[in-house]
Ligand SMILES: Nc1ncnc2c1ncn2[C@@H]1O[C@H](COP(=O)(O)OP(=O)(O)OP(=O)(O)O)[C@@H](O)[C@H]1O
């Protein structure tokens with residue numbers, strides 16, 4: 061199985077290719093030796109906490125910062141030192157940066173006016189964009205008279221009018237309220253699908269990254285910690301940072317006791333039990349590792365599960381919460397350790413008799429758990 | 435933007451910086467150096483009336499005579515002291531009148547606030563000289579104020595008001611009041627007036643609440659306002675000339691006379707250098723407080 | 733709504749009376765028929781007539797307006813550049829000196845600025861022969877130097893309140909830096925430039941001390957003329973002149989205020 065920490069330089073026909081790019085501001089390294097390939101037409105997300113260097117990386121793609129070292133190619137052209145106004149790339153800014161002294165139409169047309177395109181061609185293209193971002197009724201409005209969501213769409217239309225090879229989006233939805241955000245997410249996906257333009261989206265919202273993108277790079281302190289599909293990253297985080305950053309996860313520290321074909325057995329002192337999990341990393345007997353398992357991968361029940369290959373542990377219900385379509389449990393194991401479990405409430409009666417202080421068994425399939433080494 | 439512009443269009447950027455930079459170097463910094471230079475030259479009766487610092491033989495000639503003279507002649511020491519005192523009193527008067535006014539404007543209803551502020555700024559756009567002049571008609575022996583006092587029966591003969599220190603104070607306060615009110619208003623307006631009420635709610639009397647809450651919070655504005663009044667008042671020339679008596683020697687006027695009447699350019703330069711030294715501390719203070727304010731509001 | 737206390741209200745009343753009574757009196761006395769400016773001798777507009785026939789006043793006013801117009805225009809150009817440099821180019825060599833030189837003229841006592849510039853012009857003349865005669869050009873240069881600082885500060889504060897990515901967005905869409913300045917930056921700071929121009933214009937029209945230093949014989953600006961008259965005491969035609977200026981400026985300021993309020 062492929063090692064997920066590589067920055068997947070094995071992608072064929074890389075459209076955007078970032079090679080060992082570093083950016084430092086004085087002594088501070090904002091982006092640290094990052095390499096990445098993005099194929100044409102992909103909707104790629106860069107996900108990370110505040111200050112991890114996402115914007116800096118995006119600005120290097122746009123041409124607002126030049127890398128301290130490394131190189132960037134777009135469509136097989138080295139653009140490392142090309143200024144922003146010459147790159148076939150457009151950006152949608154976090155603040156939208158809609159020109160406040162121009163109406164919607166002029167804002168959207170701005171990119172073409174610079175290119176000396178004929179008036180009729182511009183008008184036609186502007187109409188297309190207005191329709192695409194559904195702002196036809198607002199063409200003569202000034203930005204001051206628009207709502208946040210409408211301004212966001214002006215920024216989108218403006219960035220798309222030149223049919224860029226790549227569209228960069230810096231936190232495109234951060235300023236919108238939850239409902240609008242969800243709707244706009246799907247609009248963005250539709251537009252990307254229709255136009256086939258490569259999108260690179262920066263976000264600190266993991267749910268957004270998961271729903272939007274075909275692949276995600278998780279970033280921390282200027283480096284990529286994992287690059288992969290949302291499913292890979294969620295189900296098989298390759299290190300503790302990614303596991304913690306994306307969703308909730310239960311981890312158990314232990315030492316490797318046995319290495320099988322694709323599973324690894326680990327003895328965990330803390331809970332006094334041996335657990336096995338999918339092994340995606342080369343490990344040695346006796347090595348300290350973590351076993352990690354997502355709350356929704358854990359079965360919960362009053363009786364001991366019969367299936368012999370399940371990892372199973374005994375505990376009591378310490379806390380529980382009903383969240384509509386699912387319930388959340390905090391199970392206290394015999395050693396005092398708390399494990400989070402989430403179960404779907406598909407049948408209304410499924411776990412209805414679980415109450416505080418009930419004795420329960422929790423269990424999961426070895427394939428649902430992963431081994432984390434660093 | 436900084437980096438990309440630096441990388442790709444440094445010509446345009448350099449031009450933007452260099453043009454005003456060179457202008458200021460030529461017409462602000464160099465003149466300054468020249469003042470310093472002339473303040474250490476000897477006066478001669480010629481055109482220009484001072485010896486060159488570097489003479490024809492290429493030898494450097496500098497003299498501290500002008501400064502020694504300034505320090506030993508009592509007249510100048512007294513004049514500097516008087517200037518500091520007059521500027522201080524004017525500053526205090528401006529603060530005493532300006533603070534309640536700024537406070538009142540900050541607490542006025544939003545619709546009236548704009549108009550009140552406009553009325554503070556308006557005199558500033560009208561000629562400074564004419565505003566000072568307006569007081570001459572008001573304060574002179576047959577002027578409106580004297581007539582008013584006579585009519586009231588407070589006095590039975592016109593009293594001398596114009597050409598006294600009192601008139602100078604009135605003129606200074608009048609001219610610089612807007613400089614006090616505007617920065618004060620800016621801080622008071624930003625201040626959360628609920629704090630005052632909270633303090634009163636906790637049992638503070640209005641006076642206590644003022645000293646405990648309003649005053650400390652308004653201090654930045656007070657400092658800026660005081661410096662904006664004090665610094666120009668120190669070098670003021672027109673007001674003491676038009677409103678003050680002939681003995682109302684303030685440093686700005688002495689400098690002017692030294693230069694134009696006595697034609698002693700080196701001494702005038704020395705007077706200017708000393709005045710500047712006196713003002714360096716308040717000016718640096720002012721720039722600091724304004725820089726801090728700019729950061730705070732950005 | 734909080735209310736102002738009686739103390740505050742009376743201080744406000746006193747303060748505004750203090751600010752405006754002298755001006756009102758000047759206006760009233762400008763219509764006084766009597767030659768002795770402080771004695772009321774009936775209503776008349778004769779001083780206005782005399783004012784308009786006084787060629788010295790008209791010459792001085794014309795010179796002042798020319799200087800004010802020229803210096804305000806150059807001060808706006810240079811000040812805008814300086815404001816741009818301060819707000820947008822974060823790092824360049826000598827930035828500290830630059831900032832200091834920008835702000836100093838605003839706080840420098842006028843007598844010092846005037847003296848230093850005169851000494852500078854005299855030295856320059858000795859070295860290069862220029863300026864042969866002091867007057868329009870030297871006063872204009874002096875006024876540009878001290879009023880560009882005000883323009884720079886106004887433009888800088890406008891720029892620092894403006895989203896920097898606006899300019900980046902324009903560049904991203906293919907605008908070269910110079911284009912971006914004309915398409916985005918200048919239109920957005922235009923109000924600040926207009927305000928700066930007006931301020932520079934007023935400062936120039938208002939200046940007496942600096943102009944007295946750097947002007948030569950035969951070139952009197954309006955304030956210099958007024959000063960030479962009022963040195964000797966109150967004079968009725970100056971009352972008339974003051975009234976015209978007060979009326980003109982107040983009307984301008986109020987119109988501007990209403991226009992701005994309408995728009996907001
Ligand atoms: N021009 C600059 N000069 C100095 N440091 C900078 C500059 N730009 C960014 N940094 C630093 O680089 C780091 C990464 O910044 P960046 O803007 O890329 O973060 P980010 O991942 O986009 O964070 P956020 O989610 O908060 O937007 C930060 O610590 C920031 O302080």
Ligand SMILES: [Mg+2]
Nearest residue numbers: 114115116230
């Ligand atoms: Mg960011």
